Amino acid sequence: MKRKGFLLAVFSALVVLLSGCSSLTVLNPKGPVAKTQSNVIIFSIIVMALVLLVVYVLYIYMLTKYRASKAAPDYEPPHEEGSKWLEITWIAIPVIIVAVLSVVTVRSTYAVETVPAGYEDQKPLVIYAASSNWKWHFSYPEEGIETVNYVNIPVNRPIEFRLYSYGPITSFWVPQLGGQKYAMSDMVTKLNLVAEHPGSFMGKNSNFSGEGFAHMEFEVYATSAKEFEEWIDEVKTTASDLTEEKFQSLLDADHVGRETFTSTHLEFSPAPEGEHAGHNHGGSDEESTEMDHSEMDHSEMDHSEMEHSEHTHE
Amino acid sequence: MKWDEFFVTGEPMIYGAMVSIVVATLAILIGLTYFKKWGYLWREWLTTVDHKRIGIMYIISALLMLFRGGVDGLLMRGQLAKPENGLLDAQHYNEIFTTHGVVMILFMAMPFVIGLMNVVIPLQIGARDVAFPRLNAVSFWLFFAGAMLFNISFVIGGSPDAGWTAYFPLASIEFSPTVGNNYYSLSLQIAGIGTLMTGINFIVTILKMRAKGMTLMKMPMFTWSVLITCVIILFAFPVLTVALALMMFDRLFGSQFFTMANGGMDMLWANLFWVWGHPEVYIVILPAFGIYSEIISTFSRKNLYGYKSMVWSMIVISLLSFVVWAHHFYTMGHGAMVNGVFSITTMAIAVPTGVKIFNWLFTMHKGKIEFTTPMLYALAFIPIFTIGGVTGVMLAMASADYQYHNTMFLVAHFHYVLIPGTVFAVIAGFYYWFPKLFGFRLNERQGKLAFWTIAISFNVTFLPLFFLGLNGMTRRMYTYSESTGYGPLNLIASIGAVGLAIGFIILVYNIYWSFRYAPRDTTGDPWNARTLEWSTHSPVPEYNFAIEPTVTGLDPFWEAKKGGHQLYQGKFEEIHMPNNSGQPVILAILFFFWGFFMVFSWWTPAIISGIAILIMLAVRSFERDHGRHIPVKEIQETESRLRGEQV
Amino acid sequence: MKLDNTLPLEYRSEENSNRILGFWLFLGAEIVLFSTLFAVYFALWNRTGNGPGGHEIFEIGPVLIETFVLLTSSFTIGLVINSMRLGLKKPALIFFGITLVLGLVFLGVEIMEFVTYVHEGATLQTSAFLSSLFVLLGTHGAHVTLGLLWGGGLLLQIKKEGFTLDTSNKTFIFSLYWHFLDVVWIFIFSFVYLKGMM
Secondary structure, X not given: OHHHHHHHXXXXXXXXXXXXXXXXXXXXXXXXXXXXXXXXXXXXXXXXXXXXXXXXXXXXXXXXXXXXXXXXOOOOOOOOOOOHHHHHHHHHHHHHHHHHHHHHHHHHHHHHHOOOOOOOOOOOEEEXXXXXXXXXXXXXXXXXXXXXXXXXXXXXXXXXXXXXXXXXXXXXXXXXXXXXXXXXXXXXXXXXXXXXXXXXXXXXXXXXXXXXXXXXXXXXXEEOHHHHHHHHHHHHHHOEOOOHHHHHHHHHOOOOOOXXXXXXXXXXXXXXXXXXXXXXXXXXXXXXXXXXXXXXXXXXXXXXXXHHHHXXXX | OOHHHHEOOOOHHHHHHHHHHHHHHHHHHHHHHHOOOHHHHHHHHHOOOOHHHHHHHHHHHHHHHXXXXXXXXXXXXXXXXXXXXXXXXXXXXHHHHHHHHHHHHHHHHHHHHHHHHHHHHHXXXXXXOOOOHHHHHHHHHHHHHHHHHHHXXXXXXXXXXXXXXXXXXXXXXXXXXXXXXXXXXXXXXXXXXXXXXXXXXXXXXXXXXOOEOOOHHHOOHHHHHHHHHHHHHHHHHHHHHHHHHHHHHHHHHOOOOOOOOOOOOHHHHHHHHHHHHHHHHXXXXXXXXXXXXHHHHHHHOOOOOOHHHXXXXXXXXHHHHHHOHHHHHHHHOXXXXXXXXXXXXXXXXXXXXXXXXXXXXXXXXXXXXXXXXXXXXXXXXXXXXXXXXXXXXXXXXXXXXXXXXXXXXXXXXXXXXXXXXXXXXXXXXXXXXXXXXXXXXXXXXXXXXXXXXXXHHHHHHHHHHHHHHHOXXXXXXXXXXXXXXXXXXXXXXXXXXXXXXXXXXXXXXXXXHHHHHOOEOOOOOOOOOOOHHHHOOOOOOOOOOOOOOEXXXXXXXXXXXXXXXXXXXXXXXXXXXXXXXXXXXHHHHHHHHHHXXXXXXXXXXXXXXXXHHHHHHHHXXXXXXXXXXXXXXXXXXXXXXXXXXXX | OOEOOOOOHHHOEHHHHHHHHHHHHHHHHHHHHHHHHHHHHHHHOOOOOOOOOHHHHOOHHHHHHHHHHHHHHHHHHHHHHHHHHOOOHXXXXXXXXXXXXXXXXXXXXXXXXXXXXXXXXXXXXXXXXXXXXXXXXXXXXXXXXXXXXXXXXXXXXXXXXXXXXXXXXXXXXXHHHHHHXXXXXXXXXXXXXXXXXX
């Protein structure tokens, strides 16, 4: 029957998905953050496949057994109000599933929001990643280097990306290293990533930001610590300074190729953090606690507001 | 402003659209004049306050918008069919995915659902009309004015191009300097006022105008779903009203709500948008659940299993729908704590939804399932929607969402929820209630052919997108390079889209064919159904029920057919009906022009239109129209004619 | 028409009681609308950009006048309903007139307040805080304006027709609306002005 064929197709698709993981970018992680996420995804796919299986078995059973064409012509279906125990079952089991998934979600979300386990002791490499029109600027404040549309990182060292935007909201995403985060114009968000394998990884803006959005990609090169040091030395000897005028012309351009400089734009165009944040006010702590009265959607707004200040007051 | 800025120029496809719009308009105008139908159109349709006719107009508009949104979808799939395709450029693609989203959600799904509500609810609760028939007409015409205003944007001035979510600062005047997003804010505002009024109207109708004996817990499930939906509308739409107003102030009057300088907060827009936007999803899905409940129960020849838990699960869903909106932007960096909370509330929705799925399955248990066209859509809904649902749970897990967000995985998920959820439901409802409105059934053979084409093509179109998403393909990219490897799956999806188009063509042909050749149904109850709407004639007389029905339980008509209960007790009495009025359509035309002038910042004509709107409100306030009464003799004549007796 | 004579005139017909329920629901939507505007205001109120903050522009004098006249008008519209229930047309008209005049005074003072702000360089365009302030106050002010037009028309109808099923229903609904605007103002007074001046 057609319907069964369709269901079979769905299942085989799931099987293909599970076995063919490694060919899909997101399920082919090269660092601990992406690894955690890939594990969560695969775990949830298995749980959800079981749920689907239960629904589909019941569904096929009902459809094959209780067709009118199979019933006696004078068969009168009974009047059924429902069943207390059955209904309790299909409330209780989903509640348990959701509870399990909640625990997994909360734990993994905390895990991917902090520096990955095993890397807490290392001093992270701070890289500011800013988007403008349809390109990415990467600033290494400690090394005094800036690149455009590519970023070099050492393997096995935590990288703290500090994200912001010179325009529309963008989302910084390197699927094989870890999930994305928004870059916005009035605050700095942080993304902790570690590469455990050397190589070149695709990075992109995933949040629609206008005409050139489709081409807003960058490349991440993960190399050994030694090679990374060598690269820095090489940049220092070969590249030139980033002047304010040059930076402005970069900002104004729609797309540019790869660029390398021996100074960063942070000196003359600081990131929107600390006193440069979009807030334009002092400490907001006392105010945000006062805001808990008033109606529903208002109190929710506080969350973002408080988180907001958390980021900008570091 | 120069004329070449006013009209969109330089795009052959748009020139084609302009020509076809002009030709179609001329054809309609000439046709109406030639066949002398102007009077008929005005008397019977434009001025009507009859809920059934308003419902039909909603559904016709929704089908037109389905065509518009569908063409947008086909163009998108055409562009993505192969790498580096040149069918559309970036700007055009951006406009198309924006209008596709807006049209499909706000001008197709909503009006289709509201159209079915209009047609069915008064009949299902045994009422003669809605509580405020005139307001109902205003709602429809405001929706229509909003939809038309939005649709002219692609030939006059340019369509919005910042996505249907219109995130700031992208949608600000700085980054989107064309009038496109002005159209967005004003047309949605006008249509939104209409929707809010519909919500109020139907809550009052359902609460106050039910048949004698129909307590809340004896209401049909579709009526319950509409009641809950209208409550969501009531609480969600004012948020959209505010959001759109602030957008308009930012774009037209230079305020600083969402701007990049002077303290503006871009994510405030995202919050406001989704505080409305997530409940909006349930506004289009809950009535669908109601429709499926009616259909599955009817064609299993069995009462709905677990009625009470069905009602409670909808109430729980409606409450949860207001506390999950931040899951649309886990990635804005509000930390693990907030994301964890929103993950849990979001996943919690799976529980009441699961309750509904199991109740539907057990309604079929020990039933006598008949595979009619509406039932096929309802049956296809269960397995497909469950995929949408479980992928929704996957997306709800914040840590994993960092990898799905903004990808084709998300696109696949919401199409897997909205198409079987809403589109299949409104088509099923359309097939199911069509004979009630027109007195004949749509051809079943063609209907089933359309169904299989649509259901299979749907999966071909959207299943590949899950894999594309996991492979790193983001949404809203107008092109991709060959080296990404996205080509083959995109091609499959595009082939599926062609199949969907064919399915809808068969569906339209089915309607056309059935109008010409389908045999008349004289029983008024072609499906052997259970609820009150089937107990009156098809097509339904303007007063719905000659005698107001009395109800004792759920499925009152079924009980009556089994011989347990007399639905119509008493004798014919005079029936009080509202008069038709031209005011709603005139008001909506004024709103249309007000919106249009505001879009282009032409203040003087905008102010004049605004004053004209106020005058129309005053005219209404000073009017004393107490309706008319249908005499008993006329009712008797109508009734015997509808019963097929010769008068 | 079915009439239940035990009910007050404004509730007596089915249409009338439907309208009142419908209007209560509409007020529910209005509560959400103003809550959202308050939420926006609270989200933005310390984002003053280069513009002035609340404490720099708010003045207690006009605000107290506005509060006083609006609260009084809420009382007088209550007297209108009271007179209507007693079937007294003339006192009802007088109290209705007073209500509208008070509303007009409120509106006048609010417009003057806005003019002062603009003269001090605090405009809609200056900062996110001021945008949200002007839109919150402006939405309330627009409601009052619409109420004045509506009330004016209603006054004429009562004058012409007396208290019928129609006019009593409209008057009652208008009084709900007017009380609602007063409640919103109390929130504005407390959370915008008093909080801003502290």
